[in-house]
Amino acid sequence: MKKENIKPPAFAEKFFEWYCRNAAIEDLHGDIDELFYANLERMSVAKAKFKYCQQVLSLVVSYAVKKRKKKSSYHPYTLNQSVMIGNYFKVASRNILKHKMYSFINAFGLSIGIAFCMLIYLFIRDEKSFDQFHSNKNQIYRMEAKRNSKNPPTRDAALQLGLRNVLKEELPEVKYATRFNSGRAVTLHYRDKIFSEKIAYVDADFFKMFSFKLLAGNAEKIFQNKNEVAVTPEIAEKYFGKEDAMGKTISIDNGGEKLFTVAAIIEAPPANSSLDFQILVPTESMRGYERQVEDWSSFGTNCFVQLLDRADSARFHTNLVKFGQKYMGNIELVFTPLTDVHLMKSIGWHKVSDPQYAYILGGIAVLILAIACINYISLALTTSASRRKEVGVRKVTGAGRLQLIYQFGIESLLLACISMFIGIMLVILFLPSFNQFTGKEIAIDWKDWAELLTIGLALTFIVGFLAGSYPSIFLSRFQPASVLKGHFTSQLQANFTKPLVVLQFFLSASLIICSVIMYRQMKFVATKDLGYNKDQTLVIQTQTGWRDKQANKIVERFKTRAQGESGIVSVAGTGSSFAQGVGRFWYKINEEEKAAYVYAVDPSYLSTLGIHLVQGRNFDANVFSDSSAVIVNEALVKDLNWADPLNEHLNWREDTVGLGSKVIGVVKDYHFLSLEENIEPMFLTMDQFFGYHTKMLVRVEAGNVPASLEKVQRLWKELFPDKSFNYSFLDQDVAKQYESYERWMSITGLATGFAILISCMGLFGLAGINAVNRTKEIGIRKVLGAEVASIFILLNKQYVWLSLIAFVLAVPLSWYLMNRWLASFKFSIAISWELFALSTLAGLVIALATVSYHAFKTAAVNPAETLKYE
Amino acid sequence: MKGYIGEFEELVLLTIASLGEEAYGVAIKESIETRSDRSISIGALHSTITRLEEKRLITSWLGDPTQERGGRRKRFFEITHQGKISLHHVKDLRDELWKLSRTTLSLAK
Numbered sequence: 001m002k003k004e005n006i007k008p009p010a011f012a013e014k015f016f017e018w019y020c021r022n023a024a025i026e027d028l029h030g031d032i033d034e035l036f037y038a039n040l041e042r043m044s045v046a047k048a049k050f051k052y053c054q055q056v057l058s059l060v061v062s063y064a065v066k067k068r069k070k071k072s073s074y075h076p077y078t079l080n081q082s083v084m085i086g087n088y089f090k091v092a093s094r095n096i097l098k099h100k101m102y103s104f105i106n107a108f109g110l111s112i113g114i115a116f117c118m119l120i121y122l123f124i125r126d127e128k129s130f131d132q133f134h135s136n137k138n139q140i141y142r143m144e145a146k147r148n149s150k151n152p153p154t155r156d157a158a159l160q161l162g163l164r165n166v167l168k169e170e171l172p173e174v175k176y177a178t179r180f181n182s183g184r185a186v187t188l189h190y191r192d193k194i195f196s197e198k199i200a201y202v203d204a205d206f207f208k209m210f211s212f213k214l215l216a217g218n219a220e221k222i223f224q225n226k227n228e229v230a231v232t233p234e235i236a237e238k239y240f241g242k243e244d245a246m247g248k249t250i251s252i253d254n255g256g257e258k259l260f261t262v263a264a265i266i267e268a269p270p271a272n273s274s275l276d277f278q279i280l281v282p283t284e285s286m287r288g289y290e291r292q293v294e295d296w297s298s299f300g301t302n303c304f305v306q307l308l309d310r311a312d313s314a315r316f317h318t319n320l321v322k323f324g325q326k327y328m329g330n331i332e333l334v335f336t337p338l339t340d341v342h343l344m345k346s347i348g349w350h351k352v353s354d355p356q357y358a359y360i361l362g363g364i365a366v367l368i369l370a371i372a373c374i375n376y377i378s379l380a381l382t383t384s385a386s387r388r389k390e391v392g393v394r395k396v397t398g399a400g401r402l403q404l405i406y407q408f409g410i411e412s413l414l415l416a417c418i419s420m421f422i423g424i425m426l427v428i429l430f431l432p433s434f435n436q437f438t439g440k441e442i443a444i445d446w447k448d449w450a451e452l453l454t455i456g457l458a459l460t461f462i463v464g465f466l467a468g469s470y471p472s473i474f475l476s477r478f479q480p481a482s483v484l485k486g487h488f489t490s491q492l493q494a495n496f497t498k499p500l501v502v503l504q505f506f507l508s509a510s511l512i513i514c515s516v517i518m519y520r521q522m523k524f525v526a527t528k529d530l531g532y533n534k535d536q537t538l539v540i541q542t543q544t545g546w547r548d549k550q551a552n553k554i555v556e557r558f559k560t561r562a563q564g565e566s567g568i569v570s571v572a573g574t575g576s577s578f579a580q581g582v583g584r585f586w587y588k589i590n591e592e593e594k595a596a597y598v599y600a601v602d603p604s605y606l607s608t609l610g611i612h613l614v615q616g617r618n619f620d621a622n623v624f625s626d627s628s629a630v631i632v633n634e635a636l637v638k639d640l641n642w643a644d645p646l647n648e649h650l651n652w653r654e655d656t657v658g659l660g661s662k663v664i665g666v667v668k669d670y671h672f673l674s675l676e677e678n679i680e681p682m683f684l685t686m687d688q689f690f691g692y693h694t695k696m697l698v699r700v701e702a703g704n705v706p707a708s709l710e711k712v713q714r715l716w717k718e719l720f721p722d723k724s725f726n727y728s729f730l731d732q733d734v735a736k737q738y739e740s741y742e743r744w745m746s747i748t749g750l751a752t753g754f755a756i757l758i759s760c761m762g763l764f765g766l767a768g769i770n771a772v773n774r775t776k777e778i779g780i781r782k783v784l785g786a787e788v789a790s791i792f793i794l795l796n797k798q799y800v801w802l803s804l805i806a807f808v809l810a811v812p813l814s815w816y817l818m819n820r821w822l823a824s825f826k827f828s829i830a831i832s833w834e835l836f837a838l839s840t841l842a843g844l845v846i847a848l849a850t851v852s853y854h855a856f857k858t859a860a861v862n863p864a865e866t867l868k869y870e
Numbered sequence: 871m872k873g874y875i876g877e878f879e880e881l882v883l884l885t886i887a888s889l890g891e892e893a894y895g896v897a898i899k900e901s902i903e904t905r906s907d908r909s910i911s912i913g914a915l916h917s918t919i920t921r922l923e924e925k926r927l928i929t930s931w932l933g934d935p936t937q938e939r940g941g942r943r944k945r946f947f948e949i950t951h952q953g954k955i956s957l958h959h960v961k962d963l964r965d966e967l968w969k970l971s972r973t974t975l976s977l978a979k
Contacts, residue, residue, distance in 0.1 A: 026932075026942050026943055027894070027895065027932065027943060027944060027945035028895070028916060029942055030895075030939040030940065030942030030943065030944060031895035031899075031912060031916075031944075033939045033940050033942065034896045034938060034939040035896055035899075035912065037938070037939075038896070055913070057913075058911040059912060059913045060913075061913060062913035062914065062916050062917040062920075063916075063917035063921065064913070064916035064917050064919065065913075065916075067920050067924075068920075
């Protein structure tokens with residue numbers, strides 16, 4: 001074996017080098033190598049190798065290596081960055097100041113992205129915080145009825161009035177239970193103060209279950225007397241001013257005046273509470289309570305239960321099934337934890353929200369941030385040409401690759417930091433409008449700032465890392481020799497930025513298409529012929545209970561008084577107005593369960609709303625039998641398969657002796673529900689079983705609505721001086737149904753605006769760089785006779801192509817998204833190719849307008865200017 | 871005790887002096903080992919050399935790379951004036967003590 005070929009043990013050498021890292025140990029290494037080769041002559045290979053290892057060890061523990069390592073850590077051009085960090089910041093800030101426009105584009109985009117992310121974070125946090133403040137939140141459940149007979153099974157929180165009492169009596173797991181019947185408008189009267197307010201009927205347990213603080217009063221004793229009322233401080237001040245509200249007597253008119261004593265002042269529920277109330281009265285004080293509590297066929301009361309602390313919810317569930325069979329028939333009783341109530345979109349509630357929207361908002365925020373990051377990357381890559389020399393010089397003077405990566409990383413981090421501060425300021429600035437958009441009441445407490453800053457810093461690092469990593473790796477890769485020799489080609493960077501531009505435009509294009517489609521749908525909803533005339537119609541609350549005969553008299557008196565008054569076209573009474581709640585009635589015909597919407601109306605209803613009769617006749621106040629007759633819509637005729645509806649009877653009473661109500665007319669289908677719903681079976685009736693006219697519709701003349709409104713108000717005050725004048729416009733009520741869609745449309749619109757703005761700024765920067773790079777080429781082309789137009793095309797061609805590709809990619813995505821969005825409407829526009837074409841065209845025009853500035857500028861320059869230095 | 875040096879330090883200094891232009895790690899080690907018939911570890915030797923350099927008793931410079939030892943450069947050492955003074959201090963002290971000895975230190979019988 002030739003001894004010359006034997007090398008020292010590799011692992012020992014590696015270990016030695018690793019241990020000493022970048023300390024100067026060349027001489028020491030040489031020494032032990034020399035000793036090794038000398039030893040080979042003297043002893044066996046194994047022994048020499050062993051000795052080598054020994055020597056490495058002795059050096060590793062020696063003072064010599066210790067000292068050299070220590071010395072190396074002070075060396076500036078090494079891995080230890082502490083000395084250089086100050087310099088990095090200096091260089092970074094100089095670079096940011098030097099390229100003012102690019103820095104502005106980057107900081108602008110990033111700060112909007114960061115601000116969006118923070119706002120969305122606040123939004124999601126608020127959504128998640130709903131009902132979390134109750135100390136018993138884990139034991140409280142909302143009861144719900146599940147109708148399995150329907151396909152698909154429906155589930156809602158409206159239950160029978162009597163359910164709460166039997167639940168509490170018969171189920172051992174239930175500790176407390178309360179009804180929650182809210183939203184009914186009543187008239188409150190205290191001395192000279194008369195206002196219409198919404199009250200909520202609850203039970204005494206309410207105060208023990210929920211953590212709303214009592215500012216005055218005793219939670220243990222309250223509501224033992226059924227003429228007690230609990231109010232929020234706001235209401236107390238409204239009626240009693242500075243006086244102490246406790247113990248005062250106030251009259252509440254809910255179909256008959258009754259006196260109530262204020263027994264508690266309760267803290268107003270916070271914005272993130274699913275239960276919303278101002279005035280609480282005992283359920284037992286409800287008019288006709290004793291009769292209604294026995295009625296197991298009408299559903300309209302919400303019910304919450306609190307289980308015993310140790311109760312097993314699975315056991316509760318099995319007990320409920322048995323219980324349900326006894327009281328509910330084929331309806332299954334189910335329950336939802338209180339903390340889940342807010343995000344349960346499928347079950348109607350007055351403050352419910354769709355968790356999907358949080359995801360959509362989050363997605364939009366990430367999109368905008370991504371677009372801004374892409375701006376940073378592509379601008380950094382395209383401006384890299386000017387920094388090649390810098391990299392070369394740094395490397396020649398001893399900078400390592402890692403060190404350059406640090407330097408560029410710190411540069412992007414610094415920019416991200418600046419953006420974060422701008423972003424936080426934007427958050428403060430835009431929070432009020434954001435609240436308006438989303439219908440929230442988010443406020444930033446001082447204690448939230450720590451959290452927000454943490455989020456901000458985390459975002460900054462993510463952004464700094466995402467945006468900075470690729471450019472810094474790319475820039476640090478340059479070979480100093482080739483860079484400094486100067487024959488570096490500048491063709492490289494375009495290939496890197498093209499896919500980024502496409503991605504950016506793809507995101508913007510998807511947003512553009514989505515907003516165009518949303519806008520079209522909302523316009524369709526606003527202008528669609530609903531089958532009745534919703535314009536210039538006032539909806540006035542008669543402020544009576546629906547079981548109160550007074551109601552119809554109020555309408556009649558007003559109708560008589562208004563006759564012949566100019567400006568008032570017609571007056572009608574109805575039990576419920578569109579978008580102000582509906583009445584649905586279940587009945588059986590031939591053992592088949594049927595449902596229909598019911599409107600208690602009077603003879604002038606059809607003419608006031610301009611509803612068309614297709615068969616038969618209108619109600620006639622002079623025909624006595626009309627009081628039990630019905631007018632149905634076409635959907636009901638179809639539902640019951642009637643061939644000749646005018647000879648049919650609608651047996652909603654399930655009368656076994658008689659035939660039921662006579663059908664005297666059929667109206668053309670009209671959208672009494674929102675456009676999210678189909679036109680369901682419905683009938684109109686004057687039968688007092690369905691209640692009295694709690695609303696009055698007044699159609700006024702189109703010409704001068706404010707004057708007519710004033711006249712109506714005057715007449716009202718004249719006839720009913722002790723009733724407040726509560727009105728709304730029917731068209732506004734109807735529009736309100738689409739409020740959440742409108743909101744989401746404007747949020748998407750806003751996001752689209754920002755996305756387009758940010759990506760256009762990026763494109764603007766890129767086009768500028770591209771134009772500058774080609775100044776000489778264009779000069780030569782012009783000298784050789786190129787037209788301005790052809791140069792313009794030359795410079796813009798690639799961007800048009802890129803944005804076209806992006807749009808082609810965006811079409812399927814937005815088509816899919818919008819199909820899902822439109823699916824929530826039963827009546828929607830068709831997604832057609834023109835919409836895509838329109839959006840594409842709009843996008844192209846925007847892109848072209850952005851890049852044209854540079855193209856024109858470059859194309860217009862006199863070639864003598866650009867070429868004179870050659 | 872400024873200026874005084876230990877026994878091993880003295881040995882290394884004198885060896886460096888004896889090697890003249892050729893005083894580098896391996897040479898010093900081999901020289902001490904053959905002359906004093908003891909085995910010293912390379913780590914201990916370099917520790918001492920580093921301390922001597924810290925005390926500015928020696929200086930060093932890197933030589934040119936050679937084909938041996940994997941092309942790695944040698945570090946050569948040279949005694950400074952300060953080093954020479956230190957050696958003199960030790961030697962003077964010894965000479966004085968030799969002279970003052972009341973027992974005859976002569977090995978002749």
